[in-house]
Amino acid sequence: MTLARLSLTDFRNHAAAEMAAGPGLVALHGDNGAGKTNILEAISLLAPGRGLRRAALPDMVRDGATGGFAVFSEVSAGDDLAPVALGTGIEPAHPGRRIVRINGAAAAATALGEWLAILWLTPAMDRLFVETAGNRRRFLDRLVLALDPRHAQHGNRYEAALRARGKLLADLANADAQWLTSLEAQLAEHGAAIDAARQATLAALSAELAGQPDAPFARPVLTLVDSEGAVRDAPW
Template identity: 85%
Template sequence: MTLARLSLTDFRNHAGADIAAAPGLVALHGDNGAGKTNILEAISLLAPGRGLRRAPLADMVRDGARGGFAIFAEVQAGAGLPPVALGTGIEPAHPGRRIVRINGAAAAAASLGEWLAVLWLTPAMDRLFVETAGNRRRFLDRLVLALDPRHAQHGNRYEAALRARGKLLADAGPADPAWLTSLEAQLADHGAAIDAARQRTLAALAAELTVQPDAPVARPLLTLVDGEGAAREAPHQPEALRALFASRRRIDAAAGRATAGPHRDDLSAVHAATGRAAARCSTGEQKAMLLSLILAHSDCVARLRGARPVLLLDEVAAHLDPSRRAALYERLAGQGGQAWLTGTEAALFADMPGPVTRFRIAGGRIAAS
């Protein structure tokens, strides 16, 4: 999967930008605050979800702009397929509603995943292994989504049923048992589908990680654990989930939330070479494991979907020594597809193997370099 063209209108600090890129490596360099990460964020919004910053839509509109914002891309979704036009943005009259268009026709945001898979690694993710379970769950679900675009629909419907059940349990007076049973059946069906997709993704990643080269990364061992931190011994089955939710109505009503289920599961990681939990590893080891996951997952997507995802690597090169940086570039260039990298200095990308599309970003302006 590659972006042949990317156009931005009033997005972040870019009043208007038009970028033509070739397959291979795309290097963006410029000072801090120039707008490099904003370009990556725009690309991330061409996939389902809230983008790499998870920012409110209204915050993405350029300061001083009177309208909304627009992002457009011409995407080559796979070999032998015609290019597809993807667009997203907001209108001034509805600043909280995201608009999505595919080949000019209105579409749901979840449909974007059928045409484009995007994976990213940013400095803000460096503490993933020591942050909340919710952040790790979102990270895992993004990996799942790149392999299975239907995952977004199951996730949205599960969350909607979860909110409706929570509201019903919180309302004064006895809840309608039939309505609760119906909602819990929805939770069970979508929850089991979510869990199955997560398990398939972790199995595919485990297989890929065993054959990955060590340089320039560190190999993690991944496990899905429950809300108490215990390794999951069996997949969530619809029947068992229905019984679980039914048995915990009183507990969940008192807690004001659903206290068990797939939305409470967590991703556990261990450094394969040392056996240490990722949360206890050094910052450098944690970054290396994250990079390993992204690269292995890119290979999974390429193998299972027949097209490699677009990679967004924000300031990754600055954290690697020259030999590991060269190993990363060789690997990215050799695997095909398209990878967008940012850095403050052009020298970080001087030794990249081709083909490389290079841009200098300064004050929201983009120039080939």
């Protein structure tokens, strides 16, 4: 799928903007402060997650606007197929709740991953490989999501089960043992699916890199450390 049309309403510094993309690569250019990054952020909202800047939804509304904001797009799979309409935004009555529509019908944000695969690497992420493992996992999960839209669902359910288990363990004396067992089963199920998707993505990337011709740049080696094995085999 390719992004053929983008429309913004009261998003960041854009009161109203309409853009249509031709075939091939697209480059945005303009003066500082013109709103180029804001356009990229709007596009990033057409995928599951919090977007390029991970900003709060109300912060994306244009200063002075009286309503919410809207991002509308049409994605195309070719001349023989009808375009698909993807839209997201917020309403004034519910500024903290994201609305998603696919061909006019309400949908969950995770459903966006079935239509567009979006990945970004920005200058603000230049410390990705020297900061926390959590930041690297989030970047890896964005890669995985581009290949497997179900990855977000497993991640959301895993996090929900983890939070529920934490609340139970905070009052262990009164915890429901059956409910705790159920949560552990959910964590195992979704955790295994998350790990399998991550491993499959890294295997696909490694195979692609191995098939590239030799170049003057070093070829990266991609691995995902098994934390359980790392602890088991640690010298202590």
